[in-house]
Amino acid sequence: MxxxxxxxxxxxxxxxxxxxxxxxxxxxxxxxxxxxxxxxxxxxxxxxxxxxxxxxxxxxxxxxxxxxxxxxxxxxxxxxxxxxxxxxxxxxxxxxxxxxxxxxxxxxxxxxxxxxxxxxxxxxxxxxxxxxxxxxxxxxxxxxxxxxxxxxxxxxxxxxxxxxxxxxxxxxxxxxxxxxxxxxxxxxxxxxxxxxxxxxxxxxxxxxxxxxxxxxxxxxxxxxxxxxxxxxxxxxxxxxxxxxxxxxxxxxxxxxxxxxxxxxxxxxxxxxxxxxxxxxxxxxxxxxxxxxxxxxxxxxxxxxxxxxxxxxxxxxxxxxxxxxxxxxxxxxxxxxxxxxxxxxxxxxxxxxxxxxxxxxxxxxxxxxxxxxxxxxxxxxxxxxxxxxxxxxxxxxxxxxxxxxxxxxxxxxxDEYGYIRIVDRDKDAIKSGGEFIPSLLLEDVISSHPKIGQVAVVGMPDEKWGERPVAFIVLKDKMTEEELKNYLMQKAEEGKIRKWWIPDKFVFLSDLPKTSTNKIDKKSLRDIIKAK
Amino acid sequence: MxxxxxxxxxxxxxxxxxxxxxxxxxxxxxxxxxxxxxxxxxxxxxxxxxxxxxxxxxxxxxxxxxxxxxxxxxxxxxxxxxxxxxxxxxxxxxxxxxxxxxxxxxxxxxxxxxxxxxxxxxxxxxxxxxxxxxxxxxxxxxxxxxxxxxxxxxxxxxxxxxxxxxxxxxxxxxxxxxxxxxxxxxxxxxxxxxxxxxxxxxxxxxxxxxxxxxxxxxxxxxxxxxxxxxxxxxxxxxxxxxxxxxxxxxxxxxxxxxxxxxxxxxxxxxxxxxxxxxxxxxxxxxxxxxxxxxxxxxxxxxxxxxxxxxxxxxxxxxxxxxxxxxxxxxxxxxxxxxxxxxxxxxxxxxxxxxxxxxxxxxxxxxxxxxxxxxxxxxxxxxxxxxxxxxxxxxxxxxxxxxxxxxxxxxxxxDEYGYIRIVDRDKDAIKSGGEFIPSLLLEDVISSHPKIGQVAVVGMPDEKWGERPVAFIVLKDKMTEEELKNYLMQKAEEGKIRKWWIPDKFVFLSDLPKTSTNKIDKKSLRDIIKAK
Incomplete structure (x- = not known):
């Protein structure tokens, strides 16, 4: 042997x-x-x-x-x-x-x-x-x-x-x-x-x-x-x-x-x-x-x-x-x-x-x-x-x-074969029967120089099923108006769709985190429910 | 399932x-x-x-x-x-x-x-x-x-x-x-x-x-x-x-x-x-x-x-x-x-x-x-x-x-943990009961600027069991004497032992190759036997 x-x-x-x-x-x-x-x-x-x-x-x-x-x-x-x-x-x-x-x-x-x-x-x-x-x-x-x-x-x-x-x-x-x-x-x-x-x-x-x-x-x-x-x-x-x-x-x-x-x-x-x-x-x-x-x-x-x-x-x-x-x-x-x-x-x-x-x-x-x-x-x-x-x-x-x-x-x-996550299944926002890719939307919001962190979650909505809410930590002072204008401009540039623009902006000093330091979207949804 | x-x-x-x-x-x-x-x-x-x-x-x-x-x-x-x-x-x-x-x-x-x-x-x-x-x-x-x-x-x-x-x-x-x-x-x-x-x-x-x-x-x-x-x-x-x-x-x-x-x-x-x-x-x-x-x-x-x-x-x-x-x-x-x-x-x-x-x-x-x-x-x-x-x-x-x-x-x-092959088992030359590492010896011979290729093999010897023979392809003209002196010098520098210096040098225009283009030592041994 x-x-x-x-x-x-x-x-x-x-x-x-x-x-x-x-x-x-x-x-x-x-x-x-x-x-x-x-x-x-x-x-x-x-x-x-x-x-x-x-x-x-x-x-x-x-x-x-x-x-x-x-x-x-x-x-x-x-x-x-x-x-x-x-x-x-x-x-x-x-x-x-x-x-x-x-x-x-x-x-x-x-x-x-x-x-x-x-x-x-x-x-x-x-x-x-x-x-x-x-x-x-x-x-x-x-x-x-x-x-x-x-x-x-x-x-x-x-x-x-x-x-x-x-x-x-x-x-x-x-x-x-x-x-x-x-x-x-x-x-x-x-x-x-x-x-x-x-x-x-x-x-x-x-x-x-x-x-x-x-x-x-x-x-x-x-x-x-x-x-x-x-x-x-x-x-x-x-x-x-x-x-x-x-x-x-x-x-x-x-x-x-x-x-x-x-x-x-x-x-x-x-x-x-x-x-x-x-x-x-x-x-x-x-x-x-x-x-x-x-x-x-x-x-x-x-x-x-x-x-x-x-x-x-x-x-x-x-x-x-x-x-x-x-x-x-x-x-x-x-x-x-x-x-x-x-x-x-x-x-x-x-x-x-x-x-x-x-x-x-x-x-x-x-x-x-x-x-x-x-x-x-x-x-x-x-x-x-x-x-x-x-x-x-x-x-x-x-x-x-x-x-x-x-x-x-x-x-x-994309055309180069690169994958881009647009949403976690469980985080997906469905509005009027269509998905709003929350990660894409967060990306565009975060590109404004005054934005520190951002998280977008879905809020129940009688008419649309769900509508997006953006939770934001600012680096510099800015108004909701200013941000909305910025997003309208991005929509005109074709980066996002107009109907993705959140109905509500919540400004916080910090975002809740999960046990592994990711942004805790579940807690954010709880904040919405509590309101 | x-x-x-x-x-x-x-x-x-x-x-x-x-x-x-x-x-x-x-x-x-x-x-x-x-x-x-x-x-x-x-x-x-x-x-x-x-x-x-x-x-x-x-x-x-x-x-x-x-x-x-x-x-x-x-x-x-x-x-x-x-x-x-x-x-x-x-x-x-x-x-x-x-x-x-x-x-x-x-x-x-x-x-x-x-x-x-x-x-x-x-x-x-x-x-x-x-x-x-x-x-x-x-x-x-x-x-x-x-x-x-x-x-x-x-x-x-x-x-x-x-x-x-x-x-x-x-x-x-x-x-x-x-x-x-x-x-x-x-x-x-x-x-x-x-x-x-x-x-x-x-x-x-x-x-x-x-x-x-x-x-x-x-x-x-x-x-x-x-x-x-x-x-x-x-x-x-x-x-x-x-x-x-x-x-x-x-x-x-x-x-x-x-x-x-x-x-x-x-x-x-x-x-x-x-x-x-x-x-x-x-x-x-x-x-x-x-x-x-x-x-x-x-x-x-x-x-x-x-x-x-x-x-x-x-x-x-x-x-x-x-x-x-x-x-x-x-x-x-x-x-x-x-x-x-x-x-x-x-x-x-x-x-x-x-x-x-x-x-x-x-x-x-x-x-x-x-x-x-x-x-x-x-x-x-x-x-x-x-x-x-x-x-x-x-x-x-x-x-x-x-x-x-x-x-x-x-x-x-070596001291750095690097391995160096000194001989293939089957190519080993045993002289006076001790191994002559043919690869080490070839290395020193090849370091002379006039040497193109070299292969050392064992030749049966009544007294020592085996003695080394060097087969050499020259790049430039040189005498056996010149090469021997070079090797004596290397022996004095401690690179090789004196008794490793080959008894015989055979100058060829090319060395025989195996089917995978390695130098064919078996053929070289056959040349020795035929002599």
Whole structure:
């Protein structure tokens, strides 16, 4: 019998690659702790060995409740490497929902950062069957201490070969309505997702190289932090972890650690660029490329970023899709365009990354024409999509109807083949039997220099079914009249239709956010209902 | 039941990616035929549909006998997409061996370029059970015509979903001794190999981008042309096919098509740079990056290339390994070195590409120290290695002994972690019980400016077991005395040991080549025996 090795695509292979080729590359957690890839790898194995000794078994689900720290990043490797499953608990959920997802996932263990211990302890009997492991950056904890496991080089990790089809991660996605739904992914999903993202990220305009320094401002609890915990290891990139988000600390880290690349939702970029110290960091911004996802990139924000010298581009994906489906890298048509046109394409949703089959289809499931106008639903296939909503066959059936994953997002395809989301299905405004694409409308409103942020939602209307309402945060004083005139002008220019212009403008000092820092349209609808 | 789509890693996915994101990118076959990725994809499906209509079935082996043409490139997709198996027949083998490999592989079909038809027809009865399909660039052929299949847009291809574990390719590797051995690879092997190569190729100093234009001078019959038939589609690169190799045509294509990147064995680079017209192409060379593999890159040749302004780097792999295992891209240690030191590392064998586990082990299977001195054998694991030698369980067992693929290559690892092949196991010279690393010795000899090419082999010796003989092609006149003095000086500098200096120097006008254009050491040993 031949002893040929049946290689499995498991996350330990990515870690080993990083240790082998980039042994002295750094991982930095604020000003607290620093590692090389080599010492990081050793500590990951210490953690895995320590968890084994505590009794964590293959198949166990281990929840992690933490900000973006070194400990969390280690968990992304250590827990799946044991054949256990990492549950990235959404710490931005209300406490009750956090407990609910832990119970729904059937977590056996929780790794908890000290400041979240009260939250867990308050849950009392509900979490009686969950064993707690904890840590603090400064103090001792009264639970088995993660830091002791990590720093104990005697924690021999007994690594077993596991199948690439072993479940590796699980987390919950709320959408804007309804109960959170669980999605889970295998080792193979994570590796193929990271490899495909790596190929796309190396292409212009991201043009990632191993000398890039990453500060990813997508929480580690949020959809695998868009894949970066594995991507940076394949890329050989220095990795800066910011802990709990704080624009002042982020700006400092960017300068001190030489950050050249980040990924985030639009709101976070807005917060950084609105920070009073932002103008002082112009040198840092000049070398900064930023990938925006999680929500559409408003034109106004992209323009502001560009004035700072920042290169921005967009990406798109869902919790259900690991998440990345498209990035706005240059295809063969856009690569030839002048810079101004390239920029316009860069802030669209982009083109599929390798191995993603993406279609925008009409109700008859036919592909819409590439006319930038005809709206269809995005349906996808890729080798890393969730197989199901955990314990929810009904919703799973709808998700995968016809053998394609239904994103519920409405989009158009332009003449260059770039996809542009015009609305999330659930956010769509239907007025007089026709759709008003709220994202397109927001884009045009945001292009006025006095507008900071904007969100458009539907308001019930007896005559039209729904009519749009715009919620606005101003940068500079302006009247409703002034804005309406601006939009009328845009309608005359053909950018929007006249009947899309909102009937109502609500000026706020800030917009409500979801747990993942996207604008919370559900809350805005509640404001309307309450009125 | 959920209808979630069970995505398989099959080669059609790579083609679809290229068509989707780079629809107007070109594929060029000499000055004969041009395609866009879009029209190429359509013709691939025409070919697959046509072959189906002729009766090619899933599981059938289809041999291709051709130079590097558009038809061959289409076969790399069309045949595996049908669930059939592409046999890339080595046209440089002696006719008898060609027939032998066709029979051993049990090919049911042969796609033959007209100039190879006499060879096949001469085999007569031996190939009675093989059905022939043929084509010519200019004329009609008396067999079913490949060009007609390709150009018939009515050839509806009935694509079936196939498993990623379906065998996709088979070919034969001769090594320098013994009968050719068959190795085969699945769709999954090809995709993972191409993805990992893509990630490594995007890193410096290759720094491949979609705007690079590829002219690959590795034959399509040779180990998947190092993966480029799939790599260029993932990369979105314009692809130039040279047909039968001819340095004059190659230089012209480079200039006219704007070639920026090539891959080849050292001999081919030597032939191009020795071409009388080479100095006229200095502008082309300045933008040219060249990946050298298949044999060690001699320092002398690398220096010559550098003087032309060419960026050279090395790679390493075997027929058994799909082939790529290492490329000399910069790891975190080398990236910080000054240019001169970087160059030295670039021409070594390099570091593993993602997902390759590579060890250099001593006879006790312990990793050798990173001292640049201790010689060990390279053993590997990766997700794309051959499972077996086709129909040869005995050799398979040796290949995979202990669960690692044994390359039979001897190497050292330097302080930066770069691997350097010092000898092929079968080429090793053992003198007085100690190894003389022939590749190291060749390197030092080739560094003399008057030396064109050099090969060192072992000659039986009563006293020492073996002693080295150097076969040399001179660029400029020089005496044996002059060369010996040069080597004595190198021995004093500590570059080689004194007792490595060959006892005999044989000056030739050219060195014999193998079917894949590597220097044929077996023939050189025969010359010695005959004396």
């Amino acid at each position: 031949s002893e040929n090795y049946n290689y499995q695509l498991t996350v330990d292979k990515v870690l080993e690659y990083g240790e082998r080729v980039y042994p002295d590359r750094e991982i930095v957690y604020r000003d607290k702790r620093r590692y090389t890839f080599e010492s990081f790898g050793r500590k990951v194995r210490n953690l895995a060995g320590g968890l084994q000794r505590l009794g964590v078994k293959p198949g166990d689900k281990v929840g992690v409740i933490d900000w973006d720290t070194d400990v969390y990043l280690m968990s992304y490797y250590a827990i799946p490497m044991m054949g256990a499953m990492l549950h990235t608990v959404n710490v931005r959920y209300p406490p009750e929902l956090i407990v609910k997802t832990i119970l729904h996932a059937e977590d056996k263990w929780l790794i908890v950062r000290d400041e979240f211990l009260p939250l867990i302890e308050k849950a009392g009997n509900y979490l009686n069957n969950v064993k707690i492991i904890a840590y603090s950056d400064e103090n001792k904890v009264k639970y088995p201490d993660v830091m002791e496991l990590i720093n104990n080089d005697d924690n021999q990790f007994q690594q077993q070969e596991i199948s690439e089809n072993t479940p590796a991660t699980i987390f919950y996605t709320s959408g804007t309505t309804g109960e959170p739904k669980g999605v889970w992914f295998t080792h193979r999903d994570l590796i193929l997702h990271a490899m495909s993202c790596s190929i796309a990220a190396a292409k212009p305009p991201i043009s990632a190289t191993p000398e890039d320094v990453y500060l990813i401002l997508v929480p580690l609890f949020h959809v695998h932090q868009w894949g970066y915990p594995y991507l940076f290891m394949l890329g050989g990139n220095k990795y800066v972890l910011p802990g709990r988000y704080d624009p002042t600390i982020e700006l400092n880290l960017m300068k001190n650690e030489g950050v050249t690349f980040s990924a985030m939702v639009p709101t976070i970029l807005y917060m950084i660029l609105s920070h009073p110290d932002a103008p002082k960091y112009s040198e840092v911004f000049k070398n900064w490329r930023v990938l925006i996802g999680g929500a559409a990139l408003p034109k106004g924000l992209a323009d502001t970023a560009r004035k700072f010298g920042i290169t921005v581009m967009a990406g798109y994906g869902l919790s259900e899709t690991a998440p990345v489906l498209t990035i706005s890298y240059y295809n063969s048509k856009v690569e030839k365009l002048p810079d101004e046109k390239k920029f316009e394409q860069q802030i669209k949703t982009g083109v599929p990354i390798p191995l993603v089959e993406l279609r925008v289809v009409d109700p008859e499931f036919k592909d819409v024409p590439h006319d930038g106008n005809t709206i269809g639903e995005i349906v996808v296939r890729a080798p890393w999509l969730t197989r199901e909503y955990y314990k929810d066959p009904e919703k799973t059936k709808r998700l995968w109807s016809g053998g394609w994953l239904h994103t519920g997002d409405l989009a158009v395809v | 959920s209808e979630n789509y069970n995505y398989q890693l099959t080669v059609d996915k790579v083609l679809e990616y290229g068509e989707r994101v780079y629809p107007d990118r070109e594929i060029v076959y000499r000055d004969k035929r041009r395609y866009t990725f879009e029209s190429f994809g359509r013709k691939v499906r025409n070919l697959a549909g046509g072959l189906q209509r002729l009766g090619v079935k899933p599981g059938d082996k289809v041999g291709v006998i051709d130079w590097d043409t558009d038809v061959y490139l289409m076969s790399y997709y069309a045949i595996p997409m049908m669930g059939a198996m592409l046999h890339t027949v080595n046209v440089r083998y002696p006719p008898e061996l060609i027939v032998k490999t066709i029979l051993h592989a049990e090919d049911k079909w042969l796609i033959v370029r007209d100039e190879f038809l006499p060879l096949i027809e001469k085999a007569g009865n031996y190939l009675n059970n093989v059905k022939i399909i043929a084509y010519s660039d200019e004329n009609k052929v008396k067999y079913p015509d490949v060009m007609e299949l390709i150009n018939n847009d009515d050839n509806q291809f009935q694509q079936q979903e196939i498993s990623e574990n379906t065998p996709a390719t088979i070919f034969y590797t001769s090594g320098t001794t013994g009968e050719p051995k068959g190795v085969w690879f699945t769709h999954r092997d090809l995709i993972l190999h191409a993805m990992s190569c893509s990630i490594a190729a995007a890193k410096p100093p290759i720094s491949a981008t979609p705007e690079d234009v590829y002219l690959i001078l590795v034959p399509l019959f040779h180990v998947h042309q190092w993966g480029y038939p799939y790599l260029f589609m993932l990369g979105g690169n314009k692809y130039v096919l040279p047909g039968r190799y001819d340095p004059t045509i190659e230089l012209n294509l480079m200039k006219n098509e704007g070639v920026t990147f090539s891959a080849m064995v050292p001999t081919i680079l030597y032939m191009i740079l020795s071409h009388p017209d080479a100095p006229k192409y200095s502008e082309v060379f300045k933008n040219w990056r060249v990946l050298i593999g298949g044999a060690a890159l001699p320092k002398g040749l690398a220096d010559t290339a550098r003087k032309f302004g060419i960026t050279v780097m090395a790679g390493y792999g075997l027929s058994e390994t799909a082939p790529v295992l290492t490329i000399s891209y910069y790891n975190s240690k080398v990236e910080k070195l000054p240019d001169e030191k970087k160059f030295e590392q670039q021409i070594k064998t390099g570091v593993p590409i993602p997902l390759v586990e590579l060890r250099v082990v001593d006879p006790e299977f312990k990793d050798v120290p990173h001292d640049g001195n201790t010689i060990g054998e390279i053993v590997v694991r990766a997700p794309w290695l051959t499972r077996e030698y086709y129909k040869d369980p005995e050799k398979t067992k040796r290949l995979w002994s202990g669960g690692w693929l044994h390359t039979g290559d001897l190497a050292v690892v």
